[in-house]
Amino acid sequence: MASELVIKNLHANIEGKPILRGVNLTVRQGEIHALMGPNGSGKSTLSNVIMGNPKYEVTEGEVWFKGENILEYSPDRRARMRLFLAFQYPMSIPGVSVANFLRRSLEAVREGNKPVEEGENPTGKMGKRKTVPPGEFRKLLQAKMKLLRVDNSFINRSINDGFSGGEKKRAEILQMALLEPEIALMDETDSGLDIDALRIVSESVNALTGPDLGILLITHYQRMLNYIKPDYVHVMFNGRIVKSGGRELALELEEKGYEWLRPTDDEVNEVTVDA
Amino acid sequence: MSQAFELEQGNYSAGFHVKENYTFKSGKGLTRKVVEQISEMKGEPSWMRDYRLKSLDLFEKRPMPTWGADLSDINFDDIFYYIKPVAQQGKNWDDIPAEIKDTFDRLGIPQAEQKYLAGVTAQYESEAVYHKMREDLEKLGVIFTDMDTALREYPDIVKEHFGSIVPASDNKFASLNSAVWSGGSFVYIPRGVRVEIPLQAYFRINAQNMGQFERTLIIAEPGSYVHYVEGCTAPSYTSNSLHSAVVEIKAMEGARVRYTTIQNWSKNVYNLVTKRAAAYRDATMEWVDGNLGSKVTMKYPAVLLMEPGARGDVLSVAFANDGMHQDAGAKITHLAPHTTSQILSKSVSKGTGRASYRGLVRINPGAHHTKSSVRCDALLLDENARTDTYPTIRVEENQTEIGHEATVSKVGDDQLFYLMSRGLDESEAYSLIVNGFIEPITKELPMEYAVELNRLIQLEMSGSVG
Numbered sequence: 001m002a003s004e005l006v007i008k009n010l011h012a013n014i015e016g017k018p019i020l021r022g023v024n025l026t027v028r029q030g031e032i033h034a035l036m037g038p039n040g041s042g043k044s045t046l047s048n049v050i051m052g053n054p055k056y057e058v059t060e061g062e063v064w065f066k067g068e069n070i071l072e073y074s075p076d077r078r079a080r081m082r083l084f085l086a087f088q089y090p091m092s093i094p095g096v097s098v099a100n101f102l103r104r105s106l107e108a109v110r111e112g113n114k115p116v117e118e119g120e121n122p123t124g125k126m127g128k129r130k131t132v133p134p135g136e137f138r139k140l141l142q143a144k145m146k147l148l149r150v151d152n153s154f155i156n157r158s159i160n161d162g163f164s165g166g167e168k169k170r171a172e173i174l175q176m177a178l179l180e181p182e183i184a185l186m187d188e189t190d191s192g193l194d195i196d197a198l199r200i201v202s203e204s205v206n207a208l209t210g211p212d213l214g215i216l217l218i219t220h221y222q223r224m225l226n227y228i229k230p231d232y233v234h235v236m237f238n239g240r241i242v243k244s245g246g247r248e249l250a251l252e253l254e255e256k257g258y259e260w261l262r263p264t265d266d267e268v269n270e271v272t273v274d275a
Numbered sequence: 276m277s278q279a280f281e282l283e284q285g286n287y288s289a290g291f292h293v294k295e296n297y298t299f300k301s302g303k304g305l306t307r308k309v310v311e312q313i314s315e316m317k318g319e320p321s322w323m324r325d326y327r328l329k330s331l332d333l334f335e336k337r338p339m340p341t342w343g344a345d346l347s348d349i350n351f352d353d354i355f356y357y358i359k360p361v362a363q364q365g366k367n368w369d370d371i372p373a374e375i376k377d378t379f380d381r382l383g384i385p386q387a388e389q390k391y392l393a394g395v396t397a398q399y400e401s402e403a404v405y406h407k408m409r410e411d412l413e414k415l416g417v418i419f420t421d422m423d424t425a426l427r428e429y430p431d432i433v434k435e436h437f438g439s440i441v442p443a444s445d446n447k448f449a450s451l452n453s454a455v456w457s458g459g460s461f462v463y464i465p466r467g468v469r470v471e472i473p474l475q476a477y478f479r480i481n482a483q484n485m486g487q488f489e490r491t492l493i494i495a496e497p498g499s500y501v502h503y504v505e506g507c508t509a510p511s512y513t514s515n516s517l518h519s520a521v522v523e524i525k526a527m528e529g530a531r532v533r534y535t536t537i538q539n540w541s542k543n544v545y546n547l548v549t550k551r552a553a554a555y556r557d558a559t560m561e562w563v564d565g566n567l568g569s570k571v572t573m574k575y576p577a578v579l580l581m582e583p584g585a586r587g588d589v590l591s592v593a594f595a596n597d598g599m600h601q602d603a604g605a606k607i608t609h610l611a612p613h614t615t616s617q618i619l620s621k622s623v624s625k626g627t628g629r630a631s632y633r634g635l636v637r638i639n640p641g642a643h644h645t646k647s648s649v650r651c652d653a654l655l656l657d658e659n660a661r662t663d664t665y666p667t668i669r670v671e672e673n674q675t676e677i678g679h680e681a682t683v684s685k686v687g688d689d690q691l692f693y694l695m696s697r698g699l700d701e702s703e704a705y706s707l708i709v710n711g712f713i714e715p716i717t718k719e720l721p722m723e724y725a726v727e728l729n730r731l732i733q734l735e736m737s738g739s740v741g
Contacts, residue, residue, distance in 0.1 A: 055693050079698040091693040095711030101697070104707070108698030158711065175697065 003182040005050070005083070005214065010061035012049045012241075019045040021239035022061070029088050029182050030211040034225055034250060035218045038238035038258045043218045044088060046236070047185040051085040052078050068113075068235040073120040079105075080160045081113040083181040084181030086172040088188040092160035098171065099155040101220070103137045103180055136215030137261040144177040148204045166197035183214040237262050286734045287568070289382060290541050292481050292510035293374040297400070299359040303484065303571035304352040307331060310454050313357045316425055317457075320430060330443040330453030337447040343633065344571040344602040349545055352440050354486040354517055356455045358400035363407045364421070370586030373400050382508060384477050393472040394419045397488060399479050401457035412470060416464035419474050422490050422511050432463065436492055440523035440551050440579070448547045450523040452488045452679065459489030459520065464499040464530070473502040473535075473721060480516055480544070481508035491522040495530035495558075502533040504724065508568075511541040515570065518544055524552035524560065526585075531559040534576075537724060539731055540569035551577040551606075557584035563719055564591035564726050566603050567735060572712065574631060577606035580614035580642075587616045590716045592707075592728070595628030595660070604665075605632035609642040609675075620651040621713045626734070631663040636677065643674040653683045654712050706736040 003270040005027045019042045027033050035043050049056045050063055052075035063071050070078050091102070111129045132140075141155060150170055160168050165175050176184055188203070190198055190246055205228055209215065217228060223231075225247070233239045233249040236260065243249065299316065310331050339346055346566050365371040368385050379385060379397050388395045396419070403421035412419070419427065421424050426433050432728040443453035460476045480487050495501055502665065509516055518540065525737030526532045540546055546569040552560040562576035578587030589605035606617040622630035632651040653662035664681050694704035710717070710729045717725040 051696050055688065055692075074701070075692060075695040076698050076700045076704075081695055085696050087693065087696075091687070091690045093690060093694070093708060093711050095714030096707050099706065099731075101694075104699060105697040108700075108703075158714075179697065237306075263510065 002213070003082070004028050004064070005183045005216075006064040007046075007050070007064075008062040008082060010046070010049065010063060011143070012045060013057045013059055014045065014055060018059070018158055019056070019239055020049065021238070023236075023241060023243060025234065027183055027214045029214045030226065031183045031232065032209065032217060032230045033232045034230035035232060035234050035236060036220070036222075036250065036253060039220065041236040042239040043236050044187050047187045047216070047218055047261065050077055050185055051083065054192075058255060076108065077113060079179075080111060081108055082109065082180065082181060082182040083176045084176055084184040086169075086176055086184060086186040086189055089154055090160045090168045090172055090192060092158065094158050094161045097156055097158050098159055099141065101159050102141065102155075102175060103132055103134075105175070106178055107132050134150055143197070144174060148174055148177060149200070150174055155212070155215050157269065165192035166194070166201070167192060168175055169197070170203050173208070177204075177208055180212070182212065185216045185218070188217045188220065189217070190219055190221065198224065199227065222250045225250045237263055287511055287541055289539060289736065290511035291381070291507035292512075295482055296372060296374065297358055297360050299357070299448045300358040300482075301355055303355055305331075305356055305455065309356050313455060315459060316359065316687065317426075320578070322434065323426065327454050333444050334450035334454055336446060339706065340447060343642035344600045344631075345572050346545065346547075346571065348515060348651040349517065350515070351684075352483055353514070354691065355482060356486050356488070357457060358482055358485065360399045360681045361401055361402070361404050363601055364424075364732045365402055366407055368405060371404050373651070375404055375574075378481065379405070381478070382479070383717060387723065389470060390679050391721070393470055393473050394474040396421055396460055396476040397479070398458045398476065398480060398487075400485060401487065402706070403458050403567045403728040408474070408640065415468050416465040417468060417470060418570045420461050420670075422459040422461050422492065423457065425492075429461070429463070430710065431476060432494065433461065433492070436494060436523065436525065440525065440553055441521050445507050445549060448519045449521055452519050452549070455486070456488045456490035456521065456602070460490040460493070460503070461491070462501060462503060463494040464495045466496040467498040468496075469500040470502070471500075473504045475504040478505065478507040478518075480518065482515050483512045484516060486508075489520045491520065493522075493524040493532060493534070494526075495526045495532045497528040497530060499527075500531045502535065502721075504535045504537070507536075507540060509541045509544050511536045512543050514543065516544045516570075517545045518548070518663060520548045520549040520550075522548070526552060526554045526558035527560060527660060527738050528556040528582075530555075531561075533561040533563065535563040535565075537565045537567075537731070538569070538572075538654070538738065539567045540568055542568065546572040547576045548572075550574065551579065552587070553579045554587055556582035556616050559588070560588045561588045562590070562605070563716065564589065564603065565716075566593040566598045566601050567592065568596075568603070569599060569733050571600045573602045575604045575606045575635075577608070578616065580607065580609045580611060580616065582611045583613040585611065585614045589618045590618045590719055592620040592716050593620075593630045593715045594732060594735055595622065595624045595630040597611065597628055600631070602631040602633055604631075606635045607637070607647065609638045609647070612641065612643045614642060614645050618647075618649045618651070619715060620702070621654070621716060622651070623654045623656065623709055623712065624662050625656040627659050629661040629663070629702075631665065632681075633665040635667045635669070638670045638672050638675050638677070640671045643672050645672065646676045650680045652681070652712070655683065655685045656734055661668035666704045696712065702736050703733075703734060706733040709736060
């Protein structure tokens with residue numbers, strides 16, 4: 001059965017300020033959803049909350065993944081269930097090579113999400129895990145790099161340290177390719193990219209799409225959707241999804257902007273009262 | 276598995292101890308009689324006996340240092356100054372008593388010897404219990420032995436150099452070491468000989484309230500090269516132990532000496548060590564210093580740049596976990612023109628740990644055309660962790676280039692979330708960030724030691740964090 005990410009009436013705050021005000025959304029393996037909306041509408045917050053960023057406080061609602069409510073799970077445990085977040089601003093970790101990091105991540109993710117009764121505590125702390133032999137890892141990584149046409153020198157550099165904007169985004173896609181998530185959240189993967197870099201990154205994403213991967217593609221602009229064809233398009237405004245449709249909705253947004261979808265004052269008030 | 280295993284504390288895997296079955300154990304406390312007894316048991320020449328007694332006087336006269344870490348909890352009357360664990364040193368691991376061999380087995384020393392070392396000395400309490408070096412090096416004239424053996428077999432070389440770099444009067448703990456020293460390494464590399472794989476000494480304390488005072492002397496003749504590595508551990512006890520070594524090194528013209536320490540003392544050890552090297556014309560001296568564990572460490576590896584072209588590097592990592600104070604740094608003295616030095620210090624403080632960088636760079640009059648760069652970076656893992664920097668630079672010459680840089684950073688929540696979002700649990704994410712932070716130093720180590728250092732840090736990190 002295809003894995004499902006189901007978000008139900010999700011409310012979340014940052015530093016006491018409500019950002020998400022009741023999001024409902026379902027993403028299945030094999031589907032591509034584009035989440036669009038103006039700046040500040042809560043798109044990035046949604047992806048961070050789904051992945052478990054402790055900066056945000058969930059005040060109401062549920063996030064189900066593969067039949068489990070994952071809101072109490074630590075981010076690493078969610079990752080080990082094969083949920084993935086491609087960051088808008090990937091962090092640099094000086095002194096840690098991409099290869100070292102990715103081998104550890106791969107080992108961790110391959111361990112999967114062990115049920116609580118088998119010694120896994122809710123914080124997700126892991127015991128001893130199976131190692132991936134260096135030879136096998138190198139082969140796998142090289143295959144993925146070839147697929148994404150990433151330069152070999154990449155893997156010996158420190159994670160994102162001194163990477164250009166485009167390199168950072170490509171490194172995110174490389175991680176995604178290696179860790180083989182079932183659902184990937186891609187947060188503004190197109191931001192900060194010039195036309196050429198956008199094309200390369202989009203082609204990389206397309207190389208990974210298929211029946212085993214569901215994507216929630218967060219973007220402000222329609223331009224990435226020229227390369228990656230979504231099955232569904234959602235528009236977020238003031239912390240809620242205010243409209244959903246097919247690919248044609250993205251084109252309509254391109255033409256008309258977002259303003260026509262702004263909730264009326266009544267709706268906003270109603271939402272605020274909800275929160 | 277021995278009963279001792281149960282005594283291990285937390286994540287410190289070297290914290291076990293084994294039963295005592297010793298040839299000789301001195302009474303607690305330090306007296307003239309104890310010093311005489313040590314010298315007599317070792318059958319030393321009278322000059323060494325006199326040297327010890329003179330040093331004891333110096334030790335008694337000097338007050339405790341009032342700068343640096345808090346040493347007020349040391350009770351010199353509560354320490355055993357000399358323990359002779361075995362009657363005779365072994366050249367074969369099977370020659371030494373089972374419980375001692377078992378200890379070194381658990382610390383992985385025989386295995387390391389087989390895989391990647393040119394020679395090993397294993398010291399247990401006050402004496403080296405095992406020693407072996409590859410035969411081909413012996414044929415080249417390389418001497419690697421414990422200090423007591425060296426004093427018997429090479430009395431002239433020892434007499435010429437002993438105390439010439441660190442005099443007994445240098446500081447209170449150098450005086451103490453000079454009075455009660457036992458064990459340590461003596462390394463002599465003949466002219467032009469390059470020892471390409473490391474020589475290692477391993478220092479193990481086993482008894483409670485033990486004082487270990489090894490004394491090391493390394494002479495690298497012109498054009499030679501040696502990499503000497505030391506490791507240290509002790510059992511976890513609730514009472515204090517004292518480790519106070521003196522290390523003296525001479526790197527003669529064009530020689531290069533690298534001295535690497537991976538110390539991992541238990542949390543009850545005061546580690547107060549004096550390490551100093553003299554580098555002559557075009558010689559290079561490198562201290563690579565990894566300080567984990569201990570209750571208090573005060574250690575400032577020093578290089579005297581004696582002649583033009585000499586270079587001194589100090590790379591150090593300190594990890595101060597809960598309740599520890601690592602007061603570590605470096606001391607470089609430029610005594611000649613055209614000399615170069617580099618200090619790179621990385622410290623990590625966790626829990627209530629405190630790491631201090633204390634460094635001195637001194638450019639003496641006449642030491643023109645000298646270059647020195649100092650960089651100290653501190654990483655804080657918790658709100659309560661503490662770091663201090665005490666850099667001193669004294670320049671008495673105009674034509675010098677000096678750089679100094681210091682940074683303090685905290686592990687960011689965003690970095691942690693990023694790594695955890697890739698499946699790494701919190702403690703692995705922390706240790707990866709820490710390993711990355713010290714990578715400029717681990718990359719200088721032979722792979723086995725880099726792996727070991729990273730593994731030790733991972734162990735330190737695997738407790739509760741945050």
